Amino acid sequence: MLIVWIPLGIFILYWLWQRIFLEIWDKGLSAVLTFKERAVTEGETATLIYEVTNRKRLPLPVVRLQFQMSSGLLASDNPNATVSDRTNVVEYFTMGGYEAVTREQALTARKRGYYQILGTSFVVPGLFDRRAGYKDVAQYTDLYVQPKMLPDDAMDDAWEQILGEVIARKRLYEDVFTFRGIREYAPSDPMRSVNWKASARSGQLMVNLREHTSGQEIRILLNLEEPAVYYDPEILEHSIRLAFTLAGRCIDGRIPVGLISNGRDCMTEQEIRIAGGGSPEHLGTIAEALTRVAPEKGARPFSEVVENETLTERAENVTYCLISSSRDDRLMSAIARLASAQGGLLWLCPLMESMLDVAVPANVHFIRMDWSRAR
Numbered sequence: 001m002l003i004v005w006i007p008l009g010i011f012i013l014y015w016l017w018q019r020i021f022l023e024i025w026d027k028g029l030s031a032v033l034t035f036k037e038r039a040v041t042e043g044e045t046a047t048l049i050y051e052v053t054n055r056k057r058l059p060l061p062v063v064r065l066q067f068q069m070s071s072g073l074l075a076s077d078n079p080n081a082t083v084s085d086r087t088n089v090v091e092y093f094t095m096g097g098y099e100a101v102t103r104e105q106a107l108t109a110r111k112r113g114y115y116q117i118l119g120t121s122f123v124v125p126g127l128f129d130r131r132a133g134y135k136d137v138a139q140y141t142d143l144y145v146q147p148k149m150l151p152d153d154a155m156d157d158a159w160e161q162i163l164g165e166v167i168a169r170k171r172l173y174e175d176v177f178t179f180r181g182i183r184e185y186a187p188s189d190p191m192r193s194v195n196w197k198a199s200a201r202s203g204q205l206m207v208n209l210r211e212h213t214s215g216q217e218i219r220i221l222l223n224l225e226e227p228a229v230y231y232d233p234e235i236l237e238h239s240i241r242l243a244f245t246l247a248g249r250c251i252d253g254r255i256p257v258g259l260i261s262n263g264r265d266c267m268t269e270q271e272i273r274i275a276g277g278g279s280p281e282h283l284g285t286i287a288e289a290l291t292r293v294a295p296e297k298g299a300r301p302f303s304e305v306v307e308n309e310t311l312t313e314r315a316e317n318v319t320y321c322l323i324s325s326s327r328d329d330r331l332m333s334a335i336a337r338l339a340s341a342q343g344g345l346l347w348l349c350p351l352m353e354s355m356l357d358v359a360v361p362a363n364v365h366f367i368r369m370d371w372s373r374a375r
Helices: 002-024 156-172 196-202 234-252 280-291 302-311 329-342
Strands: 029-035 039-041 045-054 060-070 086-095 099-109 113-124 133-146 179-184 206-210 217-222 257-264 271-277 318-323 345-351 364-370
Touching (some): 029 113, 039 280, 045 086, 045 133, 086 099, 133 280, 156 234, 156 364, 196 206, 217 234, 217 271, 217 302, 234 257, 234 345, 257 280, 271 280, 329 345, 329 364
Parallel strands (some): 039 133, 217 318, 345 364
Antiparallel strands (some): 029 045, 045 099, 060 113, 179 206
16 A cells, blocks of 8 residues: 555655646745946956845745856856856755845956846756756846056056156146145055155155146047957957056046047947046046957957047147057058147057067157066
């Protein structure tokens, strides 16, 4: 008789599982994924928060939460996460009736970019076979991984040359940008403003003061066109970091800065164009724009961008600063025309140590940036 009841009990259990549990397991089950931070810098750690809620009496012995995100974010401490062309994340939960569970997942931001998680799914295992319950859950959470600033020693020499050009242009138009004096260091002062000789004499940190630039603007021209048939994509990333670092130096020095690029926004697919500004909020705008630039979407020839700038009405208080590793003939001609029309142009050229310097047009101040040393 027992032999009859055992298979009958198994059949009833299987029937209940199939007809009841798999019909209602996902009722009242929800998940919300949010990033704790709105933005981090490449190389830093972001925190993803899972909030899973079971709003019904039925407990869930095992439920699997899974989703995908770009491989630029790495869940290094999650043994269930795998990386291919995407990062696949899996989390297991045991949910009681009317229970909410919150967990945090640390993610390493390996690469600059704009990251979104637009969906996740729940899975419950089958009882005797591989069939399972499945439920998609829409999400919308995003994270900005901003480019990192280059170290001071990779930028100091170029910055001094850029400042020299700004000062020369202001003197040309009778609006002098001058050293004004020194004062004691404050916690909000950047270390690059410290006057070390004066600090040594006084026994405490002293910083340089400079006059406000009275509207003098640096306009960054960022070229993200592929520099060659075969090239290291990291050289374009370095160009983006260089543009962000230069913008930060301008804001610190109270010099308005604008940005023009042929790089395309990953969301709007529009080219980047930001008017001049000098506030910390303006630097945030530039950071977001550079974060969302997607070189893989392609870029039109930068010679066209430079030509358009040459044809527009120009202000005498603008110093153009080109950032480009590309050195094709059309671009060189366009640079020459803009430099001639504007009375000068600075060119920061990220090059590897093995790359040769190039002949540059008249009125172009060429500054070689060995990007391989700044990585």
